[in-house]
Amino acid sequence: MKGxxxxxxxxxxxxxxxxxSVKRMFSQKNFTLQRLDEILTATGIExxxxxxxxxxxxxxxxxxxxxxxxxxxxxxxxxxxxxxxxHIGFDDIVRFYDMTEAEVTKYLLRLDRIGFLELLPNNxxxxxxxxxxxxxxxxxxxxxxxxxxxxxxxxxRFDGEDEVMRLVNVMLSKQSGAAxxxxxxxxxxxxxxxxxxxxxxPLDQRHAISFIVAARPWVPQAFKALLRxx
Numbered sequence: 598m599k600g601x602x603x604x605x606x607x608x609x610x611x612x613x614x615x616x617x618s619v620k621r622m623f624s625q626k627n628f629t630l631q632r633l634d635e636i637l638t639a640t641g642i643e644x645x646x647x648x649x650x651x652x653x654x655x656x657x658x659x660x661x662x663x664x665x666x667x668x669x670x671x672x673x674x675x676x677x678x679x680x681x682x683x684h685i686g687f688d689d690i691v692r693f694y695d696m697t698e699a700e701v702t703k704y705l706l707r708l709d710r711i712g713f714l715e716l717l718p719n720n721x722x723x724x725x726x727x728x729x730x731x732x733x734x735x736x737x738x739x740x741x742x743x744x745x746x747x748x749x750x751x752x753x754r755f756d757g758e759d760e761v762m763r764l765v766n767v768m769l770s771k772q773s774g775a776a777x778x779x780x781x782x783x784x785x786x787x788x789x790x791x792x793x794x795x796x797x798x799p800l801d802q803r804h805a806i807s808f809i810v811a812a813r814p815w816v817p818q819a820f821k822a823l824l825r826x827x
Contacts, residue, residue, distance in 0.1 A: 598640055601641070608639060610772070611639035612636060612639050626776075652685070656725055656726060656727035656730075657727060659733055660713070660732055660733070663787075664711050664731055665738050666764070667711065673700065674707060675741075676694060677696075677708065678713060681708065681713070681722050681806065683796075684791075684796035685800060686722075686800070687702075687720035687721070687722070701720075702716075702720065712725055746809065750807065759804075759806060777812060
């Protein structure tokens, strides 16, 4: 249902139930065969598709700390991992990066062992990470990219093509602040989904865009220094 963009509310309307009843049915995993058939018909999901999903490997949302350290410990392994996440194929990795076919295969095998992906015949790759996958908060890889952001990413005037930067300082209620954080999360999710939709395009029709979504209570140090004490 998630893959088809069908919410509990949508399903409730299609099968003549309340949304609360649908949620309870799913949370309790309590389906009669008749009700299951109604749900499959309403969502356009075939039974064999459901069966295949049940037997599919569990997708991971995070790596372990040790796995992240292994990836960040070898820059070439990190490049192959990020390339795989961006659905850059084996031939394109070899073409764009200074690595031989044997080296790329070696790194893909290491990622296979970690459980990040499955290396298939003819060097095809099946990712084993969920759409909600993320690096460990304040973990080795996030720390690496944060350092790179400070040292390189932000070293730009952000006035070129495909560039923009806005620093907005506002004062909001807790309710409005929570709404802002939720909206920022939605924006990140929307573009992650767009990335998934365009993975079938040839690599020369896609280009890398990195954006940082961040918000926190913050006052510049110069302002803090002028605050009245006591």
